Structures are given as structure tokens and as C-alpha cells.
Amino acid sequence: xxxxxxxxxxxxxxxxxxxxxxxxxxxxxxxxxxxxxxxxxxxxxxxxxxxxxxxxxxxxxxxxxxxxxxxxxxxxxxxxxxxxxxxxxxxxxxxxxxxxxxxxxxxxxxxxxxxxxxxxxxxxxxxxxxxxxxxxxxxxxxxxxxxxxxxxxxxxxxxxxxxxxxxxxxxxxxxxxxxxxxxxxxxxxxxxxxxxxxxxxxxxxxxxxxxxxxxxxxxxxxxxxxxxxxxxxxxxxxxxxxxxxxxxxxxxxxxxxxxxxxxxxxxxxxxxxxxxxxxxxxxxxxxxxxxxxxxxxxxxxxxxxxxxxxxxxxxxxxxxxxxxxxxxxxxxxxxxxxxxxxxxxxxxxxxxxxxxxxxxxxxxxxxxxxxxxxxxxxxxxxxxxxxxxxxxxxxxxxxxxxxxxxxxxxxxxxxxxxxxxxxxxxxxxxxxxxxxxxxxxxxxxxxxxxxxxxxxxxxxxxxxxxxxxxxxxxxxxxxxxxxxxxxxxxxxxxxxxxxxxxxxxxx
Numbered sequence: 001x002x003x004x005x006x007x008x009x010x011x012x013x014x015x016x017x018x019x020x021x022x023x024x025x026x027x028x029x030x031x032x033x034x035x036x037x038x039x040x041x042x043x044x045x046x047x048x049x050x051x052x053x054x055x056x057x058x059x060x061x062x063x064x065x066x067x068x069x070x071x072x073x074x075x076x077x078x079x080x081x082x083x084x085x086x087x088x089x090x091x092x093x094x095x096x097x098x099x100x101x102x103x104x105x106x107x108x109x110x111x112x113x114x115x116x117x118x119x120x121x122x123x124x125x126x127x128x129x130x131x132x133x134x135x136x137x138x139x140x141x142x143x144x145x146x147x148x149x150x151x152x153x154x155x156x157x158x159x160x161x162x163x164x165x166x167x168x169x170x171x172x173x174x175x176x177x178x179x180x181x182x183x184x185x186x187x188x189x190x191x192x193x194x195x196x197x198x199x200x201x202x203x204x205x206x207x208x209x210x211x212x213x214x215x216x217x218x219x220x221x222x223x224x225x226x227x228x229x230x231x232x233x234x235x236x237x238x239x240x241x242x243x244x245x246x247x248x249x250x251x252x253x254x255x256x257x258x259x260x261x262x263x264x265x266x267x268x269x270x271x272x273x274x275x276x277x278x279x280x281x282x283x284x285x286x287x288x289x290x291x292x293x294x295x296x297x298x299x300x301x302x303x304x305x306x307x308x309x310x311x312x313x314x315x316x317x318x319x320x321x322x323x324x325x326x327x328x329x330x331x332x333x334x335x336x337x338x339x340x341x342x343x344x345x346x347x348x349x350x351x352x353x354x355x356x357x358x359x360x361x362x363x364x365x366x367x368x369x370x371x372x373x374x375x376x377x378x379x380x381x382x383x384x385x386x387x388x389x390x391x392x393x394x395x396x397x398x399x400x401x402x403x404x405x406x407x408x409x410x411x412x413x414x415x416x417x418x419x420x421x422x423x424x425x426x427x428x429x430x431x432x433x434x435x436x437x438x439x440x441x442x443x444x445x446x447x448x449x450x451x452x453x454x455x456x457x458x459x460x461x462x463x464x465x466x467x468x469x470x471x472x473x474x475x476x477x478x479x480x481x482x483x484x485x486x487x488x489x490x491x492x493x494x495x496x497x498x499x500x501x502x503x504x505x506x507x
Contacts (some may be wrong), residue, residue: 001267002192005298006037013098016470022148022207023149024155024156025206028150028207029152031205032144032147032207033144033156033160034201035146035202036140036141036206037140037159038195038201039102039103039140039202040140040167041053041194041195043106043133044112044192045167045171046191047174050187051303052176052179052307052311053173053179053187053318054068054307055307055318056184056318057119058468061122064242067119069429070126071126073234073429073430074123074124075129075286077426078127078130078133079131080130080230080426081134081478082131082227083419084223084226084415085222085274086135086136086137087412087415090142092218094208094209094210095142095143096208098402099135099139099140100202102131102133102135102137103199105131105132105135105197106132106136107132107191108128108132109129109132110125110189111132111189113125114186116470138415144156146446149339161345171322172321172322173326174322174325175318175322176318176320176321178190180319181319185353201296214317219273220267222263222270222273222275224268225262226263226274228255228256229257229261229263230426231252232253232255233253233258234259235249235252236256237434238430239252241434274412275415275416279416281470282404282405282456283473284404284472284473286471288417288472290464291393292397292417292420292424293423293424294424294460294461294467295393295397295460298359298360298456298458299390300424301457302363302386302390302453302457304428304432305454306325310369313371314370315371324383325383327380327387328383328386330387331387331388332387332390332391335388335391336391339351339392339395339396340396340399343383343395344399346398348472349469349472349473351392352465354465355396355465356461356464356468357389357462358385358462359386359390359461360457360459360460360461361389362383362385362386362387362388362389363457364382364455365381365385365386367382369372369475385506398417400472401416401417403415432456435452435453436452472496
């Protein structure tokens with residue numbers, strides 16, 4: 001390790017398991033957490049701020065319901081497809097460097113979104129935004145893991161999660177206020193000053209780190225197959241209801257299906273795969289990701305459709321629609337850490353079973369959000385119960401994913417679970433409107449499709465609870481990092497007392 005000049009950040013070249021050099025109480029440690037939280041915060045803010053701006057975007061840019069789907073799914077598509085590659089690039093070429101590149105791309109793309117003259121240009125800029133997010137989101141947490149000393153890492157991650165969670169929580173309110181007081185374009189312009197501060201802090205205060213034990217070629221083929229697969233299928237699901245099953249739509253869905261089918265075959269042949277297939281030998285890892293897929297599909301569909309229902313059918317302003325989500329986010333912020341501590345004592349099985357069932361009840365209550373009903377009777381009960389269910393679910397779900405794998409695979413497991421949650425939202429926005437027959441020629445007719453969609457979301461959450469009860473077998477949590485002696489790919493780690501882990505923000 002070389003000595004750094006006082007005016008330059010220290011370069012830390014280490015493996016994932018080497019001792020972390022910075023104390024959280026030191027200036028360097030505090031600045032690092034600030035930079036990481038700001039960087040991930042703009043991405044999480046963007047994930048929650050856009051929903052309430054969709055009706056206004058649709059009125060100004062036109063293009064119908066499919067354009068609004070692509071405004072959300074364009075970002076989620078590139079983000080979810082490239083998250084794992086973004087983490088691998090940081091490990092290989094420097095986490096600080098890749099984090100800065102991601103911030104720069106995200107900032108330029110945000111400007112492009114705000115200046116977009118048409119729906120097509122906005123969708124293209126959103127795709128580029130997702131690329132930037134895929135580089136900076138895994139990098140923000142990886143910097144903390146690599147550079148903060150081990151005894152402070154839990155508090156540092158907790159601080160990062162709390163600050164990033166505040167960004168997600170403020171998203172609908174800030175988005176509604178900007179749309180009503182200025183323009184929907186400021187929903188994207190607001191990212192620029194926040195990202196600029198993060199860039200300056202990172203350049204001046206954050207040390208570099210990389211994983212010197214990484215071997216093998218970068219898994220470009222795996223990333224390409226996931227991107228092509230998701231892109232082809234999502235394009236067909238959004239385009240077909242509007243244009244019919246044209247040769248282009250049929251070709252896209254076939255090519256997408258073949259690309260996704262090829263992904264595990266590609267990963268099996270890679271020396272350094274994006275996702276080691278041996279992870280899925282753990283019933284807990286597989287079960288937790290299936291729960292993630294079910295619950296986050298329901299959540300993504302509800303956040304998308306409820307924002308439209310409140311403004312298009314119930315006549316809410318953008319600001320009022322943003323405020324309507326506030327009980328959900330406040331419950332998440334207040335209860336997530338407490339539920340996480342409880343799950344450490346009683347084990348993850350019951351919270352992961354009960355939480356999705358409570359969230360399903362919240363979805364079912366939102367059926368009452370119809371024209372003519374008051375907020376207190378039609379919206380608040382469902383939003384509050386949904387927030388309670390997600391608060392019960394998220395912390396034990398995250399810790400179970402990380403606790404079910406060996407230490408050397410923690411990064412891959414976290415990246416895979418984050419990708420699953422984004423893919424779930426991606427599929428929800430594309431598939432749910434199609435499944436309930438919502439109007440694709442415009443944006444004003446959500447009835448009766450909205451009620452049917454909420455029933456489907458409630459069913460998905462119930463399915464997630466059932467999966468958890470069947471696959472999360474241990475009554476007490478497993479150890480966060482299984483002992484290094486477990487080298488067989490399908491061997492299950494023994495039940496141990498866990499270390500606390502902070503949940504990721506819900507976005």
C-alpha cells in the first residue's frame with residue numbers, strides 16, 4: 001500500500017476480505033458514507049419520484065399508455081440487466097472509478113431526460129440513466145464494504161441505508177411538488193446538483209479499492225444475454241397490445257426467450273460468472289429470491305398503477321398523489337430496523353411468511369380507491385397496511401439472502417437479489433396492465449382494470465408468503481458468513497447466530 005499525499009485520497013488495493021482501513025468516526029469514513037449515500041440516493045430518488053409525474057408526461061409528450069410504461073421500464077431494463085456487471089466492473093477496475101463513471105453517466109442522462117422533446121427521446125435517456133444507475137448503485141455499497149473497517153461496517157451500512165431510504169421516501173412528495181409548482185422536467189433536473197455534490201466529494205475524499213483476487217475474463221456474454229433477453233420480452237409485452245403481434249414483436253419475444261434460456265449455459269462455462277449457479281443449490285437463497293420476485297412484482301405494479309389511479313380517476317394533483325404515499329414510506333422508515341432486530345432473535349421464517357400476507361391485505365384494501373371515496377376511507381388503510389407488510393418483509397428477506405451463501409459470494413448474492421427486485425418491477429409495469437386489460441390507447445381509463453390488478457398483486461404477495469413458509473426452514477437465522485470450510489457447492493451452512501445486517505431501501 002503506497003503513501004498518499006495529504007491533498008489526495010488514499011488508494012486502497014485490497015481483496016474483498018482484507019481489513020477495512022477507515023474508521024467511521026474519522027473524516028475519511030464520514031465523507032465516504034456521505035458520497036455513497038448521495039450517489040445511491042439520486043438513483044433511489046429517481047426510482048420513486050417519476051411515478052407521480054407520469055400523467056403530466058403523458059399529457060405533454062403524448063404517445064399513450066405504452067410510452068408511460070417505457071418511461072419506467074426503460075430505466076428498470078438497463079438497470080436490472082447491468083447491475084451484476086456493474087458490481088463486477090467495480091471489483092475489477094476500481095470501485096471508486098466505476099462509481100464516478102456511473103455518476104457522470106447518470107447526471108448527463110438526467111439532463112437529457114429533462115430536455116427531452118418527445119417520448120422517444122425521453123425513453124432513450126431513461127435507458128442511459130439505467131446504465132449509470134447500474135454502475136453507481138452496487139459501487140456505493142461496495143465502497144463501504146471495502147474501505148470501512150470491519151467493526152464499523154454495520155453502522156456505516158445502516159447509515160447508508162437510512163440516508164438512501166430517506167431519498168426514496170421523499171421521492172413521491174418531491175416529485176408531486178415539482179410537477180405542480182414547476183414542471184415534470186424538474187423531476188429529472190433535480191438529480192443534477194445532487195449528483196454534482198456526490199462527484200466532488202468522491203473525487204476529493206473517497207479512496208480507491210479493487211479486488212486483486214479477481215481472475216478470468218469479464219462475463220460480457222452473460223450480461224449481453226440478460227440484456228437481450230429482458231429487452232426482447234419486455235418490448236413485445238408492451239408493443240403487442242398496441243401494434244398487435246407483428247413480425248418484429250414475434251421476433252423480439254423469441255429472441256428474448258432464447259437469450260434468457262442461454263444465460264445459465266453461458267454462466268456454467270464462465271470462469272468468473274456474474275452469478276455462480278452454485279448459489280441456487282441453497283434452498284434459502286432460491287426461496288428468498290422467489291419471495292423477492294413475487295412481493296416486488298406486486299409492489300412495483302401497485303406503485304405504478306396507484307399513482308395513475310389517484311390522478312386520472314380520483315382527480316388528485318401530483319402533489320396530493322405524492323403525499324398519499326407518505327404513510328407507506330414513513331412506516332417503512334420507522335419500523336424496518338426494529339423488525340430487522342426482531343428477526344435476528346426469532347429467525348426470518350415467520351416475518352417472511354407474515355409480512356407478504358399483510359402486504360397482500362394492503363393491496364386488497366386498495367380496491368376501495370375509487371372515484372368518490374375519501375382518502376381516509378379509500379386510500380389510507382391500504383397504503384398503511386401495505387407499508388406495514390413491506391416493513392415486516394424487507395429486513396429479514398435481505399439478511400436471509402446474504403446469510404445463505406459463503407462469504408466470497410456475498411457480493412454476487414446481494415447483486416442477484418437487487419437485480420431480481422428490479423426485474424420484478426420491470427415485469428409488473430409491462431405485464432400487469434396487459435393481464436387486466438387496461439386501456440393502451442390512452443391514459444385515462446383505469447377502471448375496472450385497477451381493481452383486478454390489486455387482486456392480482458394481493459395474490460402474488462400471498463404466494464410469496466407461502467413460498468417463504470416452505471423454503472425458509474430454519475427457525476433461527478443462519479450465520480451471515482458461513483465458515484470457509486464449506487467448499488462443496490451444494491452443502492448447506494449450519495445454523496448460527498447472525499450478525500446484524502441493514503436492509504436496502506425500497507424503491
